[in-house]
Amino acid sequence: MNTLEAIYTRRSIRKLSKETIAPKILNELLKAAMCAPSAHNEQPWQFVVIDDKALLAQIPHIHPHCPMATMVSLGVLVAGDLRLEKSHGFWVQGCAAATQNLLLAAHEKGLGAVWTGIFPRETIIRAFQKLLSLPKEVIPFSFVPMGQPLESPPFSNRFLEERIHFNRWNTPPSLNSHF
Amino acid sequence: MNTLEAIYTRRSIRKLSKETIAPKILNELLKAAMCAPSAHNEQPWQFVVIDDKALLAQIPHIHPHCPMATMVSLGVLVAGDLRLEKSHGFWVQGCAAATQNLLLAAHEKGLGAVWTGIFPRETIIRAFQKLLSLPKEVIPFSFVPMGQPLESPPFSNRFLEERIHFNRWNTPPSLNSHF
Numbered sequence A, B: 001m002n003t004l005e006a007i008y009t010r011r012s013i014r015k016l017s018k019e020t021i022a023p024k025i026l027n028e029l030l031k032a033a034m035c036a037p038s039a040h041n042e043q044p045w046q047f048v049v050i051d052d053k054a055l056l057a058q059i060p061h062i063h064p065h066c067p068m069a070t071m072v073s074l075g076v077l078v079a080g081d082l083r084l085e086k087s088h089g090f091w092v093q094g095c096a097a098a099t100q101n102l103l104l105a106a107h108e109k110g111l112g113a114v115w116t117g118i119f120p121r122e123t124i125i126r127a128f129q130k131l132l133s134l135p136k137e138v139i140p141f142s143f144v145p146m147g148q149p150l151e152s153p154p155f156s157n158r159f160l161e162e163r164i165h166f167n168r169w170n171t172p173p174s175l176n177s178h179f
Helices: A005-011 A023-034 A054-061 A089-109 A122-131 B003-009 B023-034 B055-063 B090-109 B122-131
Strands: A045-050 A074-081 A139-145 A164-166 B045-050 B074-081 B138-147 B164-166
Touching: A005 A089, A005 A122, A005 B003, A005 B090, A005 B138, A023 A045, A023 A074, A023 A089, A023 B003, A045 A054, A045 A089, A045 B074, A045 B138, A054 A122, A054 B003, A074 A089, A089 A139, A089 B090, A122 A139, A122 B090, B003 B090, B023 B045, B023 B090, B045 B090, B055 B122, B090 B138
Parallel strands: A045 B164, A164 B045
Antiparallel strands: A045 A074, A074 A139, B045 B074, B074 B138
């Protein structure tokens, strides 16, 4: 798939099957996540692959927006490791870029996936830390359940010309020749 | 380019040419940015395309890590608009995913680009707000200078097996059969 096609057609998929994901594919997805840019190349991330059924079954109880965890055979927790920070306060952006790479790579591989946000919700952060025995410096950031897609959301045009400005705020698009 | 190839081969390009970027290409890149996921689909972003030479010349004076602004004919400021927030505190992640889409789309199109971080540095945020006459609720997040790449950084393997854990912290990779 062409990169732009993948970016344009990727959607959050919340109906997912329990088919397992081959280790080779999972490896490619995690490599994609680790290719994200980060401040001073600090690579502030850690990943916890969750495929234990008992753990997956716990997730809807600690994350109100994640009933999908029980539909799948596997999900990836993306976490920021504060011990890896070089540029204070930027780890969130690195973990977000890694999560986005993970989603795009899953879409390229024909998998469905959805970004469920954890950070900055303290209660959910603490619950995941406890569930997975994470060190206190490892901050759960997002959880991405993935599997074969069981839905195909319709195309949605998210291009909003009014969000684009030229050189200063609120230059009306009609007054410039860019588009 | 295949999506995984784009993700794996994208690098921060800091040596860039002044060739202009066609409006059609710019449009495709901004559409890619706007296809990023966001909390509750809030789409918290605004974009300021900067191609005014006098403005570009100011940027290295307000951003210590952005001498590239004077090398290029165009850069995109990604900003978060707090008035668009639906899920408090998540706008940073949406803007990061949008920035990553922008970088991948530029790479797909053969352009070089680099993510220079602004948020959460207050001084740089205020300086960009002043330079571009932004409303106080519009928070500069990242600035992405782009142009034809004048460098080709060597391949760098960023896959770190020790960052991958299975079901709990610090399961040694040798004790699982996933890889």
